[in-house]
Amino acid sequence: MSQSFRVSRIHVAAAIDATLFRTLTFARSLHGRSPWMARQLRRCVLLVWWTVTLQLHTQLGRCLRVRLDRRAAPRAEPVQPMATVDPRQLKVPFSDQPVVSVIVPTYGQLPFTLGCLASIAAHAPSLPIEVIVIDDAWNGAGAAQLDQVRGIRFIRNETNIGFLHSCNKAARVAKGRYLYFLNNDTQVLNDWMDPMVSLFQHWPGTGAVGARLLYPGGRLQEAGGIIWQDASGWNFGRMDDPAKSAYNYVREVDYCSGAALMVERSVFDDLGGFDERYAPAYCEDTDLCFRLRQIGLKTLYQPSARVVHHEGVSHGRDVTTGIKSRQVVNQAIFADIWADVLARDHYLNGENVFRARDRAMHRKIVLVIDHYVPTPDRDAGSRTIMAHLHVLLQTGHVVKFWPHNQAYSPGYTEVLQGMGIEVLQGPGQAPLESWIKEAGRELDVVLVSRPDVAEDVILSIRRHSRARIVYYGHDLHFRRMHQQAEVTHDDALLRRAEHMRLREYAIWRQADLSLYPSEEEAQIASALQPDAKIGSVVPYCFDTFAEPRAATPQPRIIFVAGFAHTPNEDAVLWFVADILPSIRTAVPGVHLSIVGSNPTAQVRALASDDITIRANVTEAELAAAYDDARVAVVPLRCGAGVKLKVIEALRAGLPLVTTQAGAQGLPGLSQVVAVEDDVAAFSAAVVALLRDDAAWEKRSRQQVAFAQARFSRDAMTGSLLAALDVATRSGRIVRPARPWLDGTLIEGRSRHGHATAGSQAISPPARSSGLAGEADGRSARSRPADHRPAPSPVESTA
Numbered sequence: 127m128s129q130s131f132r133v134s135r136i137h138v139a140a141a142i143d144a145t146l147f148r149t150l151t152f153a154r155s156l157h158g159r160s161p162w163m164a165r166q167l168r169r170c171v172l173l174v175w176w177t178v179t180l181q182l183h184t185q186l187g188r189c190l191r192v193r194l195d196r197r198a199a200p201r202a203e204p205v206q207p208m209a210t211v212d213p214r215q216l217k218v219p220f221s222d223q224p225v226v227s228v229i230v231p232t233y234g235q236l237p238f239t240l241g242c243l244a245s246i247a248a249h250a251p252s253l254p255i256e257v258i259v260i261d262d263a264w265n266g267a268g269a270a271q272l273d274q275v276r277g278i279r280f281i282r283n284e285t286n287i288g289f290l291h292s293c294n295k296a297a298r299v300a301k302g303r304y305l306y307f308l309n310n311d312t313q314v315l316n317d318w319m320d321p322m323v324s325l326f327q328h329w330p331g332t333g334a335v336g337a338r339l340l341y342p343g344g345r346l347q348e349a350g351g352i353i354w355q356d357a358s359g360w361n362f363g364r365m366d367d368p369a370k371s372a373y374n375y376v377r378e379v380d381y382c383s384g385a386a387l388m389v390e391r392s393v394f395d396d397l398g399g400f401d402e403r404y405a406p407a408y409c410e411d412t413d414l415c416f417r418l419r420q421i422g423l424k425t426l427y428q429p430s431a432r433v434v435h436h437e438g439v440s441h442g443r444d445v446t447t448g449i450k451s452r453q454v455v456n457q458a459i460f461a462d463i464w465a466d467v468l469a470r471d472h473y474l475n476g477e478n479v480f481r482a483r484d485r486a487m488h489r490k491i492v493l494v495i496d497h498y499v500p501t502p503d504r505d506a507g508s509r510t511i512m513a514h515l516h517v518l519l520q521t522g523h524v525v526k527f528w529p530h531n532q533a534y535s536p537g538y539t540e541v542l543q544g545m546g547i548e549v550l551q552g553p554g555q556a557p558l559e560s561w562i563k564e565a566g567r568e569l570d571v572v573l574v575s576r577p578d579v580a581e582d583v584i585l586s587i588r589r590h591s592r593a594r595i596v597y598y599g600h601d602l603h604f605r606r607m608h609q610q611a612e613v614t615h616d617d618a619l620l621r622r623a624e625h626m627r628l629r630e631y632a633i634w635r636q637a638d639l640s641l642y643p644s645e646e647e648a649q650i651a652s653a654l655q656p657d658a659k660i661g662s663v664v665p666y667c668f669d670t671f672a673e674p675r676a677a678t679p680q681p682r683i684i685f686v687a688g689f690a691h692t693p694n695e696d697a698v699l700w701f702v703a704d705i706l707p708s709i710r711t712a713v714p715g716v717h718l719s720i721v722g723s724n725p726t727a728q729v730r731a732l733a734s735d736d737i738t739i740r741a742n743v744t745e746a747e748l749a750a751a752y753d754d755a756r757v758a759v760v761p762l763r764c765g766a767g768v769k770l771k772v773i774e775a776l777r778a779g780l781p782l783v784t785t786q787a788g789a790q791g792l793p794g795l796s797q798v799v800a801v802e803d804d805v806a807a808f809s810a811a812v813v814a815l816l817r818d819d820a821a822w823e824k825r826s827r828q829q830v831a832f833a834q835a836r837f838s839r840d841a842m843t844g845s846l847l848a849a850l851d852v853a854t855r856s857g858r859i860v861r862p863a864r865p866w867l868d869g870t871l872i873e874g875r876s877r878h879g880h881a882t883a884g885s886q887a888i889s890p891p892a893r894s895s896g897l898a899g900e901a902d903g904r905s906a907r908s909r910p911a912d913h914r915p916a917p918s919p920v921e922s923t924a
Contacts, residue, residue: 152293153338162443165778170796178641182456194195197428199259201451209241210242213240213271216240216274217276217277218277219247219277220277220279223441225302225323226253226258226305228319229260230242230258230373231262231310232287232310233261235452236267236271242308242312243257245314246378249314251320255319257277257279259272259281259310260283261281262286262288262289272654274761288399288405288407289408293607296715303392304388305389306387308384309435311437313436315434316431317431318431322388322428323338325428326388328783332690333418333423333424335388335431335728335795336383336425338433339383341435341437344368345367348363348383348435349427350379350381350483351380352474354468355468356461356465359380369554370555374548375542376427377427379427379483380412380415380472381411381425382411382425385433385435390680394680404456408457412460413460413464416464429811430544451643451899453542457512473487474897487866490570491524491569493525493528493593494515494525495528495579497572497577497579497581498531498808499527499538499542499551500538503742503743503745504723506688506769507575507576510770513667517667517843517847519546521843527547527549528558528561529549529550530579533551547552547712555574559590562587562589562591565823566593570594572591572593572595573598574587574597575597576598576599577603580633581632585777594639595636595637595640596637596849597639599661601642602644602647602767603766606621606764607626610693610765612764616848637658637850638659640658640661641732643662643791644662646790646793646795647662657803662845664841667838667842668777669838671830672779676823680717681816682719682754683709683759685697685701685720685722685758685759685771689794693714693787695726695729697759698762699732702718704805705761705805707815709813711814712809713813713817715736716736717736718737719737719754720732720740723742724741729901749778752780754779756816756822757782757815758781759782759784760790764867769784776829779826780829782799782816783800783811786801856910
């Protein structure tokens with residue numbers, strides 16, 4: 127190609143790029159006046175661009191995949207109707223050494239009791255259990271049939287002592303570590319028990335755990351409860367769709383219904399069981415949750431544990447007659463006992479539902495937005511976001527997560543929900559603009575990750591919220607892209623880097639604070655944009671670090687990377703082509719392991735007898751690979767940010783050789799690691815570590831100390847909280863005035879068009895926005911059936 131033709135091609139491409147840039151910028155400037163018009167203009171421009179550049183089929187395929195991912199979120203399973211049960215054919219699980227004692231109080235309504243026991247038999251948990259059925263002196267028809275059920279511990283009261291006293295009596299003879307109070311008018315479903323026990327084992331300070339209660343038709347009955355200042359309560363989510371995000375994450379609640387409630391037996395005994403002031407029934411479960419909180423223990427809602435509850439079978443819903451009237455009487459008793467707590471820690475009836483459902487009156491709410499649900503076993507950027515989420519949760523924040531692609535990620539979405547994070551996604555999820563409009567006033571901080579995401583959401587956040595907007599860039603994208611363009615002589619990438627620079631400038635101006643993983647990058651950005659507030663934050667953290675160890679004798683080299691990030695592909699190809707041959711000459715038999723996600727065709731083609739490719743390994747497999755290796759290499763020729771693969775090698779005590787690009791953001795690294803850009807010098811450094819055991823062991827100790835001083839959990843916690851400006855202040859965040867907004871943000875796509883990755887009425891049901899479910903007249907718990915006389919991309923960083 128002649129030089130003049132090459133120059134002309136570059137000029138034409140630059141003109142086209144500039145036109146696309148200006149058009150998309152104009153579309154975004156319309157967003158504040160007409161979001162719909164802005165979206166339509168943007169779509170039209172991109173459709174024309176994709177058609178001209180022959181990308182239409184590719185982009186339409188991507189859009190179809192995204193739509194299918196959004197629809198893939200699991201839906202609620204239909205509930206099978208209760209069948210007739212022959213007690214003589216029924217056998218429930220039984221153990222002499224149970225972990226859980228299931229307590230089923232009964233008074234009549236034999237078909238419901240047998241149905242409950244049959245569901246336990248059909249969905250036996252993995253843990254050993256005993257089922258204690260305590261009958262409160264029922265003398266009606268069929269009273270003797272429960273004696274025919276095999277596997278239960280059956281207790282029959284001589285006189286009717288009431289529901290509350292029956293529960294306390296059964297608890298005193300229980301053998302399990304945990305007590306599971308289960309109404310006899312319930313049907314348990316898969317995983318009705320094990321996820322509840324898991325919270326006690328993995329969530330410090332857990333006092334009680336409640337299940338998700340469903341109506342027989344599949345609608346939600348309760349996802350935890352809210353108690354208001356007047357001592358009245360809501361069964362949160364009543365009659366709503368149980369698949370909504372608001373009902374599918376573990377969270378602390380005011381109380382959970384005793385219809386399916388677990389508590390540790392020793393704690394229950396220490397508290398004296400259910401308070402007898404509430405005998406014969408009603409409000410005793412709510413009071414128990416308040417007493418647990420008084421001694422520093424939380425009540426948690428576990429959505430994974432699902433129980434069908436035939437509400438109203440026992441005493442109907444009329445609170446003016448019969449046993450049901452005790453609900454009003456006991457509510458007054460409860461209000462008197464807990465008057466100070468209700469006034470201090472609870473909202474007025476029906477107000478601030480968004481905060482009330484998370485017990486967030488005295489807690490900050492942080493919304494985190496990233497391109498998709500974090501996949502920490504596949505990319506370093508996800509590891510950073512996941513670590514930040516852990517820090518926020520451990521320091522008492524309420525965390526909401528918005529995946530920008532709105533896609534359900536099997537396994538990964540459930541991890542966040544199990545951590546206690548609401549993942550705002552799924553077929554019924556309102557668009558971000560609508561959700562922020564409804565909930566934005568309650569947000570204290572919004573942490574936005576990556577340029578393409580920030581461009582798309584910052585204006586909506588500003589329009590509807592006074593939250594502090596913190597942008598996390600992962601690295602200086604334009605700087606990394608510029609370096610890569612110079613190494614690969616890619617003119618198109620060089621132009622993309624320039625446009626990325628303008629995009630990042632605009633984000634810095636619009637965010638209240640921009641964060642980068644190293645002080646070096648923060649200083650570069652600050653120099654480029656002096657009027658913006660830019661800082662650094664520890665990007666990775668670990669709880670354990672390697673102990674001193676002897677050198678591994680085998681000559682094994684390891685390179686760990688995610689190959690969706692193109693600099694990693696360039697690095698391994700350069701290493702294998704230019705560096706590895708001289709290492710093989712000096713150390714015969716050397717073996718290279720290439721470990722990481724999404725290896726490209728070129729990377730897979732490197733596989734041979736002495737080069738192993740291992741894709742998508744688990745954490746345990748990666749740890750074993752580090753233990754088995756003698757030397758780690760990070761031969762990056764371009765990049766930005768702090769490299770996780772470097773930190774992992776340091777933490778594992780595996781001596782490392784890297785380049786200046788690999789050492790970016792880590793001042794002082796060259797004192798403990800060989801940092802070489804020259805091919806011969808890089809090769810010599812690897813050979814020295816393969817041969818010299820003493821030098822290897824010295825480097826190993828130095829590297830662990832380096833990592834431990836900079837990447838501990840405490841280091842990240844202090845760094846992140848200081849950056850978010852919430853480390854020591856109490857009360858709600860004082861939000862800054864809105865900064866100047868300009869129109870320079872552009873569509874979150876590459877220049878060639880490639881996609882980059884209130885108050886609520888008690889009735890009727892919840893608004894379609896999904897912010898909060900319908901909450902209806904609370905019974906502190908519904909009684910067991912007929913217990914009568916007893917009254918819940920831009921390129922990813924590596």
